[in-house]
Amino acid sequence: MRSPQASRILMYATAGLAGIIVAFVLGFFFIVKPIATRATPPKTPPAAEQSAQRDRAGDGVVNTGPATKIPLPPRATAELTRANTQILVMNGSGVRGAAQQMAAGLQSRNYAIAGIANAPTQNYRRTLVLYKHGMRGEAERLARDLKVPRRRVSPIDGMQHAELLGASLVLILAR
Numbered sequence: 001m002r003s004p005q006a007s008r009i010l011m012y013a014t015a016g017l018a019g020i021i022v023a024f025v026l027g028f029f030f031i032v033k034p035i036a037t038r039a040t041p042p043k044t045p046p047a048a049e050q051s052a053q054r055d056r057a058g059d060g061v062v063n064t065g066p067a068t069k070i071p072l073p074p075r076a077t078a079e080l081t082r083a084n085t086q087i088l089v090m091n092g093s094g095v096r097g098a099a100q101q102m103a104a105g106l107q108s109r110n111y112a113i114a115g116i117a118n119a120p121t122q123n124y125r126r127t128l129v130l131y132k133h134g135m136r137g138e139a140e141r142l143a144r145d146l147k148v149p150r151r152r153v154s155p156i157d158g159m160q161h162a163e164l165l166g167a168s169l170v171l172i173l174a175r
Helices: 004-036 047-052 098-108 136-146
Strands: 086-091 112-118 128-131 153-155 169-173
Touching: 086 098, 098 112, 098 169, 128 136, 136 153, 136 169
Parallel strands: 086 112, 086 169, 128 153
Antiparallel strands: 128 169
């Protein structure tokens, strides 16, 4: 005959073991099974197919499916002359002296250079033209002059007024 204390211990041990088994079974059905039955991700197309899917601009962007094209706004007309258009040239390419060289080229086209600086990072992959409110026409003209696609012209976002050095346009150079 067992003592009452031994019977109590056996009862608690049995209840604890039953709880562990229940937790294991629930864990299997709610965690392991859903992970195991998830759909496998689609296979990446071979390199030959990927190169065939590159966009017409040749900028290395692979189209993975039907794209929704966002229309560009209508072309804007520049109000200011090139000489009255202040540009901040920023080097985002990592190439030493690239901004200085571009600024000299822009000055030869009669643009006014407000300043030359390094971009926050040096790994831009595409050259960008950014503009202050009301200066879209001037930004598009600069992009045309530099043969930068119009889709890479956008409003300035995230720069403080003091960082612009009085410029109304920012040109960020890429590799």
